[in-house]
Amino acid sequence: MTLFLSTFINKLDKKGRVSVPASFRLALSGQTFQGIVAFRSYKLPTIEGMGMDRMQRLSDSVDQLDLFSDAQDDLTATIFADSQMLAFDGDGRVILSQHLLDHAHIKEMVVFVGRGTTFQIWNPEAFERHQQEARKRVQEKQATLKLRADNA
Amino acid sequence: MTLFLSTFINKLDKKGRVSVPASFRLALSGQTFQGIVAFRSYKLPTIEGMGMDRMQRLSDSVDQLDLFSDAQDDLTATIFADSQMLAFDGDGRVILSQHLLDHAHIKEMVVFVGRGTTFQIWNPEAFERHQQEARKRVQEKQATLKLRADNA
DNA sequence: AAAATACCCATGATATACCATTATTATAAC
DNA sequence: GTTATAATAATGGTATATCATGGGTATTTT
Numbered sequence: 001m002t003l004f005l006s007t008f009i010n011k012l013d014k015k016g017r018v019s020v021p022a023s024f025r026l027a028l029s030g031q032t033f034q035g036i037v038a039f040r041s042y043k044l045p046t047i048e049g050m051g052m053d054r055m056q057r058l059s060d061s062v063d064q065l066d067l068f069s070d071a072q073d074d075l076t077a078t079i080f081a082d083s084q085m086l087a088f089d090g091d092g093r094v095i096l097s098q099h100l101l102d103h104a105h106i107k108e109m110v111v112f113v114g115r116g117t118t119f120q121i122w123n124p125e126a127f128e129r130h131q132q133e134a135r136k137r138v139q140e141k142q143a144t145l146k147l148r149a150d151n152a
Numbered sequence: 153m154t155l156f157l158s159t160f161i162n163k164l165d166k167k168g169r170v171s172v173p174a175s176f177r178l179a180l181s182g183q184t185f186q187g188i189v190a191f192r193s194y195k196l197p198t199i200e201g202m203g204m205d206r207m208q209r210l211s212d213s214v215d216q217l218d219l220f221s222d223a224q225d226d227l228t229a230t231i232f233a234d235s236q237m238l239a240f241d242g243d244g245r246v247i248l249s250q251h252l253l254d255h256a257h258i259k260e261m262v263v264f265v266g267r268g269t270t271f272q273i274w275n276p277e278a279f280e281r282h283q284q285e286a287r288k289r290v291q292e293k294q295a296t297l298k299l300r301a302d303n304a
Numbered sequence: 305a306a307a308a309t310a311c312c313c314a315t316g317a318t319a320t321a322c323c324a325t326t327a328t329t330a331t332a333a334c
Numbered sequence: 335g336t337t338a339t340a341a342t343a344a345t346g347g348t349a350t351a352t353c354a355t356g357g358g359t360a361t362t363t364t
Contacts, residue, residue: 011345015319019344037157042290052155059155059268074293077286080268084158085175090321091344162354167309171354242311243354 002027004114009124011109016101017093018110024119025092027051036094038121039083040103044130047100047121054117055083096121154179156266161276163261168253169245170262176271177244179203188246190273191235192255196282198265199252199273206269207235248273 008021020036028036033052041048062076086094096106104123111122122130160173172188180188185204193200214227238246248258256275263274274282 013345013347015346017345022343042287055155055157062268074286074289076267077265077283078290080155080157081159081265081283083266087320089319090323093344095319165356167357169355174353239310241309242313245354247309 002030003116004119005116006114007127008112009109010112012096012101012106016095016097017089018096019091019093020088021112022092024112024114025088033085033087035085035087037083038086038094038096038100039079040100041120042078045104045123045126046130047096047104048118049112049121050118052085154182155268156271157268158266159279160264161261162264164248164253164258168247169241170248171243171245172240173264174244176264176266177240185237185239187237187239189235189237190248190252191231192252193272194230196272197256197275197278198282199248199256200270201264201273202270204237 004024004027006021006023008024010019010021012018024036028034028051031051031053035052036049037052037055038047038049058079084097084100086096088094096110100121101107104121105126106121106123109124111124111127113120113122113127156176156179158173158175160176162171162173164170176188180186180203183203183205187204188201189204189207190199190201210231214224236249236252238248240246248262252273253259256273257278258273258275261276263276263279265272265274265279
């Protein structure tokens with residue numbers, strides 16, 4: 001099992017620790033770095049999470065040895081500089097930095113959302129809202145699609 | 153684990169020493185030269201840093217340019233001539249030369265910024281400004297960046 | 305000799321490792 | 335189908351190790 005699936009809600013303790021869902025840990029079990037890599041989404045109030053291997057591949061694809069090109073500059077600045085390596089403790093927990101928590105407006109409860117090869121970490125209410133809006137957009141799209149189909 | 157990730161802010165002591173972040177040292181632990189290679193960025197007020205192995209690769213790629221071409225000449229002058237090997241002391245610190253410090257306007261605090269296969273060393277305020285601008289540009293260019301990220 | 309550098313050790317802060325307890329889920333027995 | 339039991343996962347707290355930092359002393363360099 002190498003995919004991140006489902007959503008899980010866990011509690012943030014007063015030290016900022018939170019258990020990474022067991023199934024996510026299983027998906028990461030083959031990796032050398034036992035933990036997750038996390039950075040602030042540059043588009044939504046959520047934290048992007050993945051394994052180190054994916055980060056490595058991201059780096060490889062960006063690494064053309066033209067380390068001075070403008071094109072890659074902003075991307076590397078934003079992603080690599082902002083990302084953090086969060087190691088599991090013996091019980092599969094990580095510590096989310098204040099930096100990350102602030103961005104996602106997380107206070108006590110944390111939602112892990114599987115997205116296949118990556119996952120996201122949300123504030124529960126914010127995630128719920130985001131989901132509903134996404135659903136609404138899909139429905140609207142379906143409506144327009146149907147109209148088009150009828151017209152065709 | 154060979155990537156430089158996150159940003160760390162450390163202090164320059166009165167002897168000019170500064171701790172290289174532990175995770176950066178870990179990323180360099182496999183190398184024969186225990187230290188960093190640093191040179192002045194030619195387009196930004198920052199110091200470019202990397203391990204000796206990456207410097208070697210850079211050299212190899214420059215070798216493939218025509219031996220006496222302008223491009224090779226420029227790279228050799230701006231990178232190899234300007235770069236310095238800074239060895240770790242017993243506690244993982246290096247001494248940044250005045251030459252480098254002046255270029256980056258560093259006085260007391262030093263920011264280490266991971267960029268995947270390399271890193272940069274900044275003045276804190278200058279970095280903050282640069283980072284925010286980069287983030288803004290990334291948000292504007294979202295679509296392109298997303299494609300890249302997905303392909304990785 | 306003076307200055308710069310390398311080496312060594314001490315300390316406080318913080319993160320990591322470890323262990324105990326609770327909760328939840330799955331399994332088995334009745 | 336319900337209850338009992340076991341297994342796994344999540345949570346909470348404490349001890350330990352690591353790291354950044356500061357200072358001292360020796361060693362090299364000029």
